[in-house]
Amino acid sequence: MIDILDRVRNKELQSKIVTAEEAAAFFKEGMNVATSGFTASAYPKAIPLALAERMKKEPFTINLWTGASTGPELDEALAKVHGIKKRLPYQTDKDLRNEINDGSVDYLDLHLSESAQLSRCGYLGKVDVAVVEACAITEEGNIIPTTSLGNAASYVQSADTVIVEVNTSQPLELEGMHDVYIPMDPPNRLPIPIVKATDRVGTPYIPCTPDKIKYIVPCDIPDHTRPLKAIDEDSRKMSQFTLDFLKKEVEAGRMPKNLLPLQSGVGNVANAVMAGFVDSDLKDLTVYTEVIQDGMLDLIDAGKLLIASGTAFSPSPEGMARFYKDVAKYKKYLLLRPEEISNSPEVVHRLGVIAMNTAIEVDIYGNVNSTHITGTKMMNGIGGSGDFARNAYLTIFYTPSIAKGGKISAVVPMCSHIDHTEHDVDIIITEQGIADLRGKAPRERALEIINNCAHPDYRPILLDYFERATEATHHANTPHILEEALSFHERFVANGSMMKD
Ligand code: COA
Numbered sequence: 001m002i003d004i005l006d007r008v009r010n011k012e013l014q015s016k017i018v019t020a021e022e023a024a025a026f027f028k029e030g031m032n033v034a035t036s037g038f039t040a041s042a043y044p045k046a047i048p049l050a051l052a053e054r055m056k057k058e059p060f061t062i063n064l065w066t067g068a069s070t071g072p073e074l075d076e077a078l079a080k081v082h083g084i085k086k087r088l089p090y091q092t093d094k095d096l097r098n099e100i101n102d103g104s105v106d107y108l109d110l111h112l113s114e115s116a117q118l119s120r121c122g123y124l125g126k127v128d129v130a131v132v133e134a135c136a137i138t139e140e141g142n143i144i145p146t147t148s149l150g151n152a153a154s155y156v157q158s159a160d161t162v163i164v165e166v167n168t169s170q171p172l173e174l175e176g177m178h179d180v181y182i183p184m185d186p187p188n189r190l191p192i193p194i195v196k197a198t199d200r201v202g203t204p205y206i207p208c209t210p211d212k213i214k215y216i217v218p219c220d221i222p223d224h225t226r227p228l229k230a231i232d233e234d235s236r237k238m239s240q241f242t243l244d245f246l247k248k249e250v251e252a253g254r255m256p257k258n259l260l261p262l263q264s265g266v267g268n269v270a271n272a273v274m275a276g277f278v279d280s281d282l283k284d285l286t287v288y289t290e291v292i293q294d295g296m297l298d299l300i301d302a303g304k305l306l307i308a309s310g311t312a313f314s315p316s317p318e319g320m321a322r323f324y325k326d327v328a329k330y331k332k333y334l335l336l337r338p339e340e341i342s343n344s345p346e347v348v349h350r351l352g353v354i355a356m357n358t359a360i361e362v363d364i365y366g367n368v369n370s371t372h373i374t375g376t377k378m379m380n381g382i383g384g385s386g387d388f389a390r391n392a393y394l395t396i397f398y399t400p401s402i403a404k405g406g407k408i409s410a411v412v413p414m415c416s417h418i419d420h421t422e423h424d425v426d427i428i429i430t431e432q433g434i435a436d437l438r439g440k441a442p443r444e445r446a447l448e449i450i451n452n453c454a455h456p457d458y459r460p461i462l463l464d465y466f467e468r469a470t471e472a473t474h475h476a477n478t479p480h481i482l483e484e485a486l487s488f489h490e491r492f493v494a495n496g497s498m499m500k501d
Contacts, residue, residue, distance in 0.1 A: 008137050023050070027051055029061065030062070034129070037066045040226060041148040046217055065115075113387040133146050178205070249394075262277075292308050296308040309342065359410070360372070362411055366437045368425055433452035435453045437449070
């Protein structure tokens, strides 16, 4: 109790401290509940667990708006009791994914940079309650965030009612790691004054007033971050292709020796690519990204990083332990911003970010599917990949050339769903090689992708398709045989494999 009283610095607010169960009694059917949280970082935990318990006894549903994916105490707990009606803007939870794909949950898969603005526009209804995790609350009622910012600041701004979960497992030294800037909405929006990844343009807290805060709930459940998988051979190869490519770009004078600010997606390949930077002779690197993971801590330890700016700090449990041991050291290099700013098209374009994200599949012309398996089943969502891909100086997509032991080719004639069009994609990298699509017309791109990136087992049938499509369309700009364009996916659905017999 002493710890929570120390953390709620406004004495009058201390009278609003209640249990998670008491706070959970506030929620009602159909409410728009907007929470903090981005990846398994800084999402409320005690309140959703208590809410899920309540929903078990008296079933009802809420609409859940977050920053992105969250941890199991929120998405999984509520999905398991069928407590979510509508969800936005991104998720990665298995139970929730199943509910999205069986029609029980309506899912709005949004560009993360736009999600705060969309929530402010009003057509989704208003924020009925904002539930945010905090490290502490200041005398003025301002909220000191924890390991991510996501959309928390915008949700607090929009809400009349705010419930704060003060997480005593989060170190107080996190204070000062945040830079909160909420743009005004059009027609009053001004340029976001960030010209370098290091620039601070806002406040170190989420602005709030004591009268908005309805309840304060103590919580000591730590972030449920995920362990890192060991880097596999394919990811290592993709990392090496990236480093070789970037070295040539520097030699060609297209970027400075310390590159341009890096953005790196999440998952295996992203980890391998960051590990490659650690082992390289590159230095003075800057990162303007969404999620900060273990690789950034490695870069700091290796003395190669000037700054990592993001919206979430989401390392593995080992990475988190390393960070907690020496917050003062790492904090100098890490800066957390609202996702509206970390992913801002305006800032990404100005800084000239190098965007590195993973695809589910790519087609022979360079279109990218990041979200839907066989065009229908939602995997996770577009997340920030579109924010960065469209606006970056250089846009790279990665994918292993095959999935499911070779039954799936990640290079297909036509993507079954398109998140990033050929116009946004500069480079595709698989463990087979690298396709540089810059300055190439569609038919040139097709040969570059098939020959350099497709798995050798699939190369002949992809080339055969391309040649027949070229012939059939009399060398059209983008040759396709429409009735065959999705034949790889049809074969997979019918026979469990994209390979021809
Ligand atoms: N067809 C069907 N299944 C496929 C597939 C394809 N073309 N490609 C991959 N899969 C399956 C894999 O077999 C694996 O299945 P499993 O979980 O049953 O083993 C699963 O999809 C995930 O594949 P994996 O290679 O482990 O992917 P990952 O963890 O690197 O994630 C994305 C890849 C695309 C799903 C993920 O990066 C994502 O959600 N991206 C969109 C959001 C984004 O880019 N965020 C970062 C922006 S800042």
